[in-house]
Amino acid sequence: MASSKSKVAIIGSGNWGSVAARLVASNTLKLSNFHDEVRMWVFEETLPSGEKLSSVINQSNENVRYLPGIKLGENVVADPDVESAVKDANMLVFVTPHQFVDGICKKLVGKIRQDATAISLIKGMDLKPEGPSMVSKLIKDSLQIDCCVLMGANIANEIAKEQFSEATVGYAENKSLADEWVRLFNTNYFLVSAVQDVAGVELCGTLKNVVAVAAGFVDGLQLGNNTKAAIMRIGLNEMRAFCKMLFASVNDETFFESCGVADLITTCLGGRNRMCAEAFAKSGGKRSFDELEAEMLKGQKLQGVLTAKEVYIVLSQRGCLQMFPLFTTVHHICTGRLPPSDIVRYREHANNSALVNSDSNMVPAALPAIRSLRASRIQVQDSNNVGQCMTALPGGLSCVICALSTNSRCRNIPAD
Ligand SMILES: NC(=O)c1ccc[n+]([C@@H]2O[C@H](COP(=O)([O-])OP(=O)(O)OC[C@H]3O[C@@H](n4cnc5c(N)ncnc54)[C@H](O)[C@@H]3O)[C@@H](O)[C@H]2O)c1
Ligand SMILES: O=P(O)(O)OC[C@H](O)CO
Numbered sequence: 001m002a003s004s005k006s007k008v009a010i011i012g013s014g015n016w017g018s019v020a021a022r023l024v025a026s027n028t029l030k031l032s033n034f035h036d037e038v039r040m041w042v043f044e045e046t047l048p049s050g051e052k053l054s055s056v057i058n059q060s061n062e063n064v065r066y067l068p069g070i071k072l073g074e075n076v077v078a079d080p081d082v083e084s085a086v087k088d089a090n091m092l093v094f095v096t097p098h099q100f101v102d103g104i105c106k107k108l109v110g111k112i113r114q115d116a117t118a119i120s121l122i123k124g125m126d127l128k129p130e131g132p133s134m135v136s137k138l139i140k141d142s143l144q145i146d147c148c149v150l151m152g153a154n155i156a157n158e159i160a161k162e163q164f165s166e167a168t169v170g171y172a173e174n175k176s177l178a179d180e181w182v183r184l185f186n187t188n189y190f191l192v193s194a195v196q197d198v199a200g201v202e203l204c205g206t207l208k209n210v211v212a213v214a215a216g217f218v219d220g221l222q223l224g225n226n227t228k229a230a231i232m233r234i235g236l237n238e239m240r241a242f243c244k245m246l247f248a249s250v251n252d253e254t255f256f257e258s259c260g261v262a263d264l265i266t267t268c269l270g271g272r273n274r275m276c277a278e279a280f281a282k283s284g285g286k287r288s289f290d291e292l293e294a295e296m297l298k299g300q301k302l303q304g305v306l307t308a309k310e311v312y313i314v315l316s317q318r319g320c321l322q323m324f325p326l327f328t329t330v331h332h333i334c335t336g337r338l339p340p341s342d343i344v345r346y347r348e349h350a351n352n353s354a355l356v357n358s359d360s361n362m363v364p365a366a367l368p369a370i371r372s373l374r375a376s377r378i379q380v381q382d383s384n385n386v387g388q389c390m391t392a393l394p395g396g397l398s399c400v401i402c403a404l405s406t407n408s409r410c411r412n413i414p415a416d
Contacts, residue, residue: 006034006091007089008038008039008092008093008184009041009086009092010024010093011041011093011094012043012093013063014097014299014300014301015067017066017095018066018072018160019157019160021038021040021072022072022073024038024185025038025073025075026073028075028184034184036075038076039077039085039089041079041085042078052080053065053078054080057072061076065299067160082107083111086108086111086112086113088113091116091119091181091184092112092116092117093121094120094122094135097124098307099306101126101135102126102138108143116145118143118145119149119181120135120139120150121149122135123209124310134198134203136170146172147198148169148170148177149205150168150181150192151170151201151202151258151263152165152168152192152257152259153166153265155266155267159190162189165190165191166262167192167258168193168194168195168254168257168259168260169181169193169201170196170199170254170259171194172198173196175194175196178194178196181194193257193258195251197249200255200259203250204254207235208239208263209267209303209304209307210304211235211264211268211326212271212304213305213308213330214277214329215228215235215277216276216277216280217340217343218231218344219274219277220277220278220279220282227344228268231343231344232264234346235264235326235327236264239255240255241323245318272300277304279292280340281340285333285339285340305334309331309335325347329342329343329345329349332349
């Protein structure tokens with residue numbers, strides 16, 4: 001007879017992936033409705049000793065590469081074959097750097113259990129030709145399964161030491177499924193709660209990485225705490241506006257959960273994006289982020305620089321750069337178009353046509369899209385529809401300004 005116990009697989013084994021495996025494995029031992037064993041997929045690599053990482057993890061019970069010095073729990077089994085790692089599992093935890101998830105999902109099509117369900121701990125989004133796709137949607141659509149998200153103020157090395165923190169599960173409709181994920185992750189030092197707002201939770205986790213890069217520039221320039229707090233506040237506003245632009249359903253309350261303001265604070269104080277951006281600013285923008293990532297993170301991956309680029313592309317395509325001056329300036333600094341010191345001159349750069357034009361190779365579709373968008377907005381302005389904004393953005397999205405302040409006339413019409 002088939003067992004009714006749930007079986008968990010962790011897809012990813014980096015810094016957070018290893019800590020997530022440890023957390024979950026401590027609970028599967030305690031909770032009777034879970035199989036003890038937790039399989040953790042390892043993107044295989046050969047260590048300087050010549051040994052395979054997955055073998056060393058299984059021998060030492062330690063991820064010597066991404067989480068040295070911490071025992072994972074004897075019931076964590078490293079598996080270098082992703083298909084074999086997920087084969088028997090009905091609860092799939094996705095936790096890889098966001099740039100790899102599309103490829104992983106493609107490998108898993110047709111290879112997972114019929115009754116499988118997923119949760120994404122991945123902070124980032126995927127850009128498709130038709131527009132941005134959140135990672136949870138990518139997983140949901142590729143594998144035809146439900147996908148919750150778990151985000152929060154969760155610097156992995158601190159959770160590995162069992163220092164108290166909180167996290168937020170975002171779910172779409174199925175509250176009992178969300179409760180099952182909460183049970184799987186919740187411990188006395190890791191308090192998890194659930195909110196019905198997948199997009200809000202996931203976008204908070206994604207966008208805070210861009211603000212963390214800005215905070216790192218401030219640190220590198222030694223501009224002090226007031227400046228950093230200002231950048232965080234402005235960043236939070238842009239996070240909220242971006243969320244509302246993509247998903248009008250995002251709840252304001254979500255920003256007060258661990259996934260919102262708490263994650264923003266921790267990442268701007270102690271995250272890897274902040275640390276590498278600080279080094280970048282200290283070098284006057286002369287050292288590349290790729291070089292700094294390789295040197296400082298030793299195989300771990302930065303998400304903020306890539307996310308800043310992805311956000312920039314989305315904003316360009318929607319003709320909304322001028323409404324997100326901080327996000328836009330972070331991208332221009334990361335790509336060397338502006339010096340790091342311009343982080344505090346962010347208001348001057350969002351609508352800088354020379355900078356936008358210099359990016360036209362990167363986003364060839366963006367400039368015509370902006371032009372046609374401007375034309376449609378000017379028509380809206382002429383329609384004399386005062387009292388309710390009728391601005392239609394591509395993809396049927398509503399105007400960000402009016403999504404934030406309903407019943408006001410749309411002020412989001414470019415001057416020209
Ligand atoms: N580390 C943290 O403190 C933390 C906390 C919360 C959320 N997150 C988020 O969790 C996600 C995963 O982060 P992480 O810290 O576990 O990873 P990481 O930054 O440690 O990245 C290293 C991982 O990427 C894998 N990798 C490298 N090349 C690959 C490839 N071509 N294909 C597949 N995998 C490859 C490596 O094998 C390793 O497992 C990210 O979205 C991150 O933002 C991280
Ligand atoms: O180290 P970072 O900058 O990738 O941030 C880590 C986590 O996302 C913080 O919650």
